[in-house]
Amino acid sequence: MRRTVKATGPLYARLAQDLKNEIQSGRLQPGDMLPSEAALCQQYGVSRGTVVRAFDMLLREGLAQRRQGVGTFVARQSLHRKPGYLLSFTAGVRNQGRQPSQQFLDIARLARRDVIQFGCDEPAVILERLRLVDGIPWAIHKHIVPASVAAQIEELTIQAGKPHARLLEESNFSLFEAFAEAGFSVDHADEILRARIAGERDAGLLQMAAGEAVMQVHRKSFDAKGRLLEITEGVYSGGSYTYEAHLVSSRGLTEVLFAGDTPRQT
Template structure:
């Protein structure tokens, strides 16, 4: 499959095609993917493009990369099942706006390989990082780390994040005069870790609800990567389903 220049970056096109091949069963867990050189020939792209596509798949937990060996399909977690749900972005953000965030820090030279992969940046790219604590009824409920690509982060100011009841991504839209077209969210179990535990009143090894979220423009560009650790005793996630297909 030779990729074509267009509104979607080549690495994103390649990521989508490889993801489709993985979900379609072309490769089994543990199978080796074609070499980077072979994928360069197959897709008609540079090695940098191949690596960025693979980095994104690795960040999603679909593949693992072994230095000096190659890329392999990730083993499925025993007893774990991934379920994809779709819904309204506006309805989701309406709920998110109910939380009361307190800004802890805003820095413009942060590095995080997982966030960089979501934002399609180099592993060591400098990003803007916003750190927040969200409260419900005054109790610390969630610890958030939000990353922005440098071209977005340079336009953000601390006062952009103080509007009560407005989700962070809506403040970003307003500042940049853009509109997010879709978001992708993964929910899984995790550990609090040292920093989040200190803010949430937990121990570092305590379990938390770990949410990874990305927001995308219509062009396919990711403009925000979010990592949230929710206090297990102060947060629940409820979804209502209706037989007639209407949103509840």
């Protein structure tokens, strides 16, 4: 009975992680058949239902495809398949083998009346950063974090009207990691994408001509109890950002889907 490296979490998740490692390391190539359910049941000493749930995770991430009567295969084009981007710009960019950095633009407190329009019903902290990839301006990120949440994150505190020192120094402060360290975990999020014309400020920061198109991404993240954790507004130059989604029709009906977002070089 083989056991896995990661000793935490549900069995199906560990099994899925093992398989993901096989794929992402290249030991399993696109088009290769994954071990059959029966084989994995034996190897891991688990029941078939557990293996099926693990495969379901891979399916929903677009890493695998199943064909009844044939087998489960590593999906083609398994590149750029890291979802959850806005929250972990840092990790996402690193995963593509490129170098993320950032420039601090602004941090401020906002009164309740200024954020209530966003669905945030308490005062909040707003943080604005320019995100760069390999030194090239890539996106402008505005994060609105409710005061009660921001209070738990040292970097988001404002002392005597001045931003926290680490925020200015660290070129790789990750809000996502800060959330995790403070014990906040994102349960679900809503995202809305729009195309619009770059304003002068956007264009200047992103080093593009005013009048070009940008993609605007608006995101609200919640924890398991439905408490708002943060609102992020991202602005990306239209040419350098694409949103890529992989849609899978559920076996039952026609709809259920999966999507991952990822910026790419054009």
